[in-house]
Amino acid sequence: MPMLQFNRFIGHTMETRNPVPSTLYQIIPSEVCFSCNVCCRFLEVDSPLAPIFTETERQKAIAQGTDPSLFRPQTDGNSAQIQLKPHNDFYICPFFEPETSHCTIYPIRPLDCQLYPFALMYSEDRSEVVLGVDTLCPFGEEHLETAAFQQHIHDVINYVESEAVIALITENWSLIGDYQDTVKIVHTLAELTDATPATHT
Numbered sequence: 639m640p641m642l643q644f645n646r647f648i649g650h651t652m653e654t655r656n657p658v659p660s661t662l663y664q665i666i667p668s669e670v671c672f673s674c675n676v677c678c679r680f681l682e683v684d685s686p687l688a689p690i691f692t693e694t695e696r697q698k699a700i701a702q703g704t705d706p707s708l709f710r711p712q713t714d715g716n717s718a719q720i721q722l723k724p725h726n727d728f729y730i731c732p733f734f735e736p737e738t739s740h741c742t743i744y745p746i747r748p749l750d751c752q753l754y755p756f757a758l759m760y761s762e763d764r765s766e767v768v769l770g771v772d773t774l775c776p777f778g779e780e781h782l783e784t785a786a787f788q789q790h791i792h793d794v795i796n797y798v799e800s801e802a803v804i805a806l807i808t809e810n811w812s813l814i815g816d817y818q819d820t821v822k823i824v825h826t827l828a829e830l831t832d833a834t835p836a837t838h839t
């Protein structure tokens with residue numbers, strides 16, 4: 639796998655953390671996502687890729703009427719993963735509306751979903767926490783090398799490495815998924831590597 643091919647970001651380190659997070663914005667046009675069939679659908683009912691909610695995100699979803707029993711507590715003791723539901727011959731997030739391809743909680747969707755097609759995960763040997771772009775996203779794969787997407791990668795790194803987001807992920811480290819070989823790694827998150835128990839087991 640062509641790891642760390644984005645030379646612009648190799649060796650990107652933050653001497654000091656950003657005190658205020660920059661805004662996390664979505665570079666992929668809505669109409670592209672509405673006509674795509676990748677996100678929010680899963681092959682297995684217990685897919686590890688099902689979205690994970692922090693406690694604040696979980697409470698917001700419950701306040702909007704979500705059944706609390708749909709959330710499965712995670713190993714970090716703070717976050718919870720949503721229970722998927724069957725749809726045709728696969729499974730979908732219960733917040734996904736397959737007829738329209740809309741997320742019914744879009745304004746309060748969790749960070750896990752806001753980040754995609756970026757993925758927070760462990761490196762293959764689990765020695766590091768890394769950020770990558772999932773090439774299963776057709777837009778991400780097609781536009782990865784464009785100047786706009788490279789700038790977006792830079793902005794997402796800044797967002798994830800901001801003080802508030804590092805603290806949030808440290809507290810909810812189940813947000814860091816297992817290594818996926820479809821994800822092109824663009825950055826090592828040194829601070830999360832130091833702070834995350836799973837990199838030291």
Ligand code: SF4
Pocket residue numbers: 666670671672674675676677754755774775776777778
């Ligand atoms: S895979 Fe990419 S293009 Fe498709 S819905 Fe998800 S973010 Fe949008």
Ligand code: SF4
Pocket residue numbers: 677678689731732733734735740741742743744747748751
């Ligand atoms: S919360 Fe929304 S964006 Fe996230 S998987 Fe569910 S339907 Fe998709």
